Amino acid sequence: MLPTSHALITAVQLGSVLQAARKAQGLTQAALAGRIGLSQSRVSHLELNAEELSVGQLLAWCAALGLELTVGTRGSPAASSATHADW
Template identity: 40%
Template sequence: MRASYSSIRTPAQLGLLLQGYRKELELSQTTAASKVGLSQKTVSALENHTDRCSLNSLFKLLSALDLELVLQPRSAGKPSDHEW
C-alpha cells in the first residue's frame, strides 16, 4: 500500500488517484461499490467525472478504499493552481 501522501488540487487528479488506489487493492469498480452501497456507475463517475459527484458518494468510496481525507494549508512557495 502507498505510504506517501498526494496533493490534489483538481477533480481530475482526485479521480485518477481514487482509481489508482482501487486498482492497487485489486478491486473492480463493482466490488468497491458493493462494499459501501454504491453502484458501479457511481464509482466510474467518481473516477472519471469527480466534479459532478456528491460528497456523500466520495466519502463512501474513500471508506471502501480505506482512505481518509486530510485538509491542510498549501505549502509556502508552491504555485497556486487556479483551475476554479
C-alpha cells in the same frame, strides 16, 4: 503501490487517485460499488468525473479503501499528526 499522501488541486487528480487506490487493492469497480452502495456504472462515471462526487460519497469511498481525507493550507506539511483535540 500508492504514495502515502497526495496534494490534489483538481477533480481529475482526485478521480485518478481514487481509481489508483482501488486498483492497488485489487478491487473491481463492481466490488467497490457494492461496498459504498453505488452501481458499477456510477463508480466508473465518478472516477472520470470526480467533481460530481458528493462529500458523503467521497468519505464513503475513502472509508471503503482505507484512505484518509485531510484538508490543509496549500504548501504546509500534512496535518496527519493533528488530533481531534485540536478541533
